[in-house]
Amino acid sequence: MRLIYIHGINNEGKNAKVIEEAWSGALKAAWGAGAVDWSKIEVRTAYYGDTLATATDSWDGNSDAVSPMGPASPDEDIAPDELFALYKDVQKRFEISDDKVLEEIALTEGVNRDVVVTTMAKGPHKKWLKAIVRVIEKNFPGAGQKLANKFLKQAGAYLAKPGLFDEINTMVKGQVFDPFKDLSRTVVVTHSLGTIVGYVLLRKMRLEEKLPLFVTLGSPLGIGTVQKRIQGPFLKPTVATHWLNGSDPEDFVALRSELTAATFGSAEIENVSKLDNGYENAHSITQYLSHQEIAGPILKALK
Template structure:
C-alpha cells in the first residue's frame, strides 16, 4: 500500500493559495525524481495542511494587544509577549554562535540595546538571506512555540488522513510543527519516513520548547537536508545531538538556500521520499 505524502509548510505563507503551493512542492519533488532517474509518483496521494493564515492572524492579534515601546531597543519584536520575544532572542544568539565566527563572550554584547540590527547584519552577511526574512522567521517560530501551537497542530492534524501510512515532508517552521505531531504515538507508528528540510531543530531554544522537550529522536526513519547558507538550518548537522535513526544530506541550493523546491529537487532527497511513498 502506497503512503500518503503529508507536506507541512513553513512560515510566510499567509494569503497564498494552498493548491498552488502544493503544486510547487510536487513539481520540486518530480524534478528531483527525474534527476535521480526514478519513476514519477503520480499515483501517490498527497495532502497539504494549510495553517499560514491562522498563524498570521494569531501573530497580528498578539501585536494588536501589545504596547508601544522604543523600537530601537530590545526585544526584537517589542509588540509581542515577553515569553515569545525571549525565545526570539535565544534563537538569534544561537544562530550567530552557529556561524562559528563570533566569540562566545561577545554574544551578550551583540544583543544589548540598539545592537540587534548589527547582529542581524552579521547573519545576513554570512548567509544569503535578507535581514527582514531572518527577523520574520525568528518571530514566527517563537509565536508558534509560545502562543500558537495548539490551534496550528489541530489544523494540521485535521487534514491528515486516518489509518493510512504517511510520509511526513516538512520545511522550516514546518519541521518544528512536524516534530510536535510526532509526539502522538498513533501518528508516529504509521509514519514511514520523516523529512526535515531547512530546519531550526538544531537550536537549543527550539529544542527546549518542543512538545517533547529536548533532542528526543522519534525513532522512525528520518532524513534531514540542509544548505550551509540556509540561516534557518544553522544548527546542522543534527546527528551529534539527535542521534540515530537519522540520515543527513548536505545540499547546495545556489541562490535560493532556503527554497523548498530546491530541497525537494535534490536527487538524493527525492529518491528517499519516492521510495518510502511507493513501498508496499
C-alpha cells in the same frame, strides 16, 4: 500511496494548493516522466501561513508599538526571555560577538559605542535583537532576502506567543493527519518551521502501522531554544521507520546542518548535509526537493 506536506515560514498570502503544486512540481521534475502514477498518490498539504503571519504581526493583539518585535516597537523595551534566547542562539551560531552587535547599534544610532554599553545595562533591549538581524544581513548574504528577520520573528511567535504553538500544531494535525489510523505507505515531507510542527505531531502518535519515511529539510530543530520549547526526549518518532534530514550549509534556518547526538539528541537520523541550493536562496524548498538525495528516497518510500 500518500504524501503529506508541512510548510514553514514566509508562506503568508498563499494556500495549500499553491504549496502543493510547487512541492509536487519539484518532485515530478526530479523523478522524471513516468516514475510514478500520480493519480494513485493522495497528497495532503498543511497550511497555516496566514495564521502564523497574523499572529506574528499582532502579538498580544495590540498595536506594533507594544508588540514584542513589531516594526514600530520601541527599541528600549525589554524583549521576552524566550524571544531573546532565540536571537542569542542565532548570534552564537554565527559567531557574532557582543562587540559586533554593540558596534552595529552605535553605527545605526550615530553615537559612541560606550554610550550604547551604558544604555544596554538595564537588560535585553529589543534594539540588541534588531542589531543581530542587521549584522547577519550585512555579513551573511547567503541568508537572502531578509530571511533572518522573517525567520526570527515568525519562529519567535510560534515558540513564545502564548497559545500559538498549540494552535498551529492542532490546525496542522486536523488538516493532514486526522482521521488516519494507518500511515503505512505515507511519506511526510516537512520544511523550515514545519519540521518542528511535523516532529512534535509525529512524536505523539502511537500507531501500529508505521510510515516509511519522515523528511525534514532546512530544519531549525538543532537550535537550543527550539529544543527547550518542544522538550525531550529527542528520539525518532516511533511511528516513523526512517528519518531523513537534508540541509544546505548556507541555509540560515538550518543553524545546525546535521541533527546528531551533539546538536539534537539520540534520535536515529540520516543526515544529508552538503546539498547546494544555490546562492540566491539556500532555504528554498523546491531546490531541496530537486536533489536526488532527497527526491530519490521519497520515491522509493512511495513504491
